[in-house]
Amino acid sequence: MSKGIIILANNTPEFDYASIAGICSDFIRANMKQFDEIAIMTDASTYKANKSKINSKFDRVIVTPESSSINVRIFKDTTSRSVKAEWKNLSRTTVYELSPYDETLVIDCDYFVMSNTLDQVWGSKSDFMINSSFVDLAGRMDERVMYVDEFTIPMYWATVFYFKKSDYCDTLFTLISHIKNNYQYYCFLYNCQSGMFRNDYVFSIALHILNGNVANNVPKLPIAFLNNSFDLDDIYKFNSLNEVIMMFAKKSNTTEYLLGKISNMDIHIMNKKAIMRHMKDLKKLTTKKVTA
DSSP: OOEEEEEEOOOOSSOOHHHHHHHHHHHHHHHOOSOSEEEEEEEHHHHHHTHHHHHHHOSEEEEEOOOSOOEEEEEEETTTEEEEEEEOOOSGGGHHHHOOSSEEEEEETTEEOOSSGGGGGTTOSOSEEEEOBEEETTSOOOOSBOBSSTTSOBOOEEEEEEEESSHHHHHHHHHHHHHHHTHHHHHHHTTOSOSSOOHHHHHHHHHHHHTTSOOSOSOOOSSOSEEEEOTTOEEEEEEETTEEEEEEEOSSOTTSEEEEEEESSOEEEOOHHHHHHTHHHHHHHHHHHHHO
16 A cells, blocks of 8 residues: 655745745654655646756655636735735645545645654545644634634635545545535535635535535544644744744734744644745755754
8 A cells, every 4th residue: 555645835926835845845754754755746837947856855746737727815924914925726626636645645835744643644444534623822713623604514624634545535536626616606505704715615515515414523633633823923943853933923912922832743834934934944954854
């Protein structure tokens, strides 16, 4: 049984996702051991512009066609800056079809693997695993489960998920593609909070339908929730490939911060600009680990 990890990354004028994905790959290699390959799934333009860098970081490159449809959304960099930028998030629904592995773990490039916990997915009895619960590490959000709409269904986070090549997953991803192709209808039907295309919504709706309109019995990942640092937070320093010190925006005043150390625990860092600001230090850290 082949076991592969796929990281999704498509560059935009505002964000160098290919470089972030390379760092993500280094963190995975340092902390997980039970997989066969790490692949990047990226569009042709990103690969062409970053070919040598991508080839040096990944065992396999899965090139997807350029999409004519591009989302635009607001990205925040703490409270100091907001930017409206492209968001190329339409290829995730094709990952089942394009994955060459019997077992696949899909990870966003801004998800930092700082433990070996996700190694527990391999050989799972479950065909598909994903999380709906999250923890806001800053403590600003009390709820651990977000909903597509407060009157509808729980939202599953497509940030990290696992699947096997199986009849169940074949049906699931066929349904996911159908919902993507008819997104406005399903967005209206489920009263989605935003008309912008979100993979989280598509996966949540598909799982709800496929599981007999019951949304809370989907198997969870070994880490049963996402440790989220939202985009109001900032990075202070990465001490190692297992530890980061974050600057968490206070709930009472988001222009003030509290330092928090995250050790041996995976973390989803949503502030992309913060990651890019620390890219030079991250490259030094990962290079030192590789050559040590």
